[in-house]
Amino acid sequence: MLVRAALEADLPAILAIHNANIATSTAIWDYEQVGIEERTAWFHDRAAARKPILVAEIDGAVAGYASYGQWRPKIGYRYSVENSVYVDERFHRRGVASALLRALIERARADGDVHAIIAAIETSNTASIALHERFGFTVVGQLPEVGQKFGRWLDLTLMQLTIPVDIR
Numbered sequence: 001m002l003v004r005a006a007l008e009a010d011l012p013a014i015l016a017i018h019n020a021n022i023a024t025s026t027a028i029w030d031y032e033q034v035g036i037e038e039r040t041a042w043f044h045d046r047a048a049a050r051k052p053i054l055v056a057e058i059d060g061a062v063a064g065y066a067s068y069g070q071w072r073p074k075i076g077y078r079y080s081v082e083n084s085v086y087v088d089e090r091f092h093r094r095g096v097a098s099a100l101l102r103a104l105i106e107r108a109r110a111d112g113d114v115h116a117i118i119a120a121i122e123t124s125n126t127a128s129i130a131l132h133e134r135f136g137f138t139v140v141g142q143l144p145e146v147g148q149k150f151g152r153w154l155d156l157t158l159m160q161l162t163i164p165v166d167i168r
């Protein structure tokens, strides 16, 4: 497995994973499929903000991707990011998300401009909660019934990993 920075050429594969999660999961709280232009705009926004998008490649195929962006837009939140990690179903449980999350945290530590990494996880997503726990994230908040999809209310679990960064 190779973990590397995403290229624009990876966007069709990223789009397929993203849309599969919209269609079948409560990991992404959208209802409608998105087009390549939406992911392209996201790719350029992250690049302009100097925020990473990483992909994991297995035998030349994109098996998953991970990224983070500023958690909330106001300047006071500039050292807080929200992360995301998605793995193609065909590659689940092979350590892909772990490799991506490890690399993402290393990148945050190396850049020195990330103090809090926040994962906002639908509460029944025990796989993602277990994954983040393994990397030192702890549950810092529970927001009941703040979403709705597939005809039911969704709860949100907030997990956080804090990285030491001097106040500037």
Ligand SMILES: CC(C)(COP(=O)(O)OP(=O)(O)OC[C@H]1O[C@@H](n2cnc3c(N)ncnc32)[C@H](O)[C@@H]1OP(=O)(O)O)[C@@H](O)C(=O)NCCC(=O)NCCS
Pocket (backbone or CB within 6 Å): 021, 025, 027, 084, 085, 086, 087, 088, 091, 092, 093, 094, 095, 096, 097, 098, 099, 119, 120, 121, 122, 125, 126, 127, 128, 130, 131, 132, 134
């Ligand atoms: C959550 C997700 C990213 C995990 O990806 P993965 O590559 O299968 O994860 P890994 O193989 O690296 O697993 C790492 C650990 O996470 C936990 N985990 C992963 N999948 C799990 C599952 N289905 N059930 C319980 N724990 C699970 C386990 O602790 C696992 O370690 P183990 O295999 O040694 O027991 C993947 O299931 C996914 O893409 N789900 C849909 C999108 C999503 O929920 N993204 C997160 C949004 S917050």
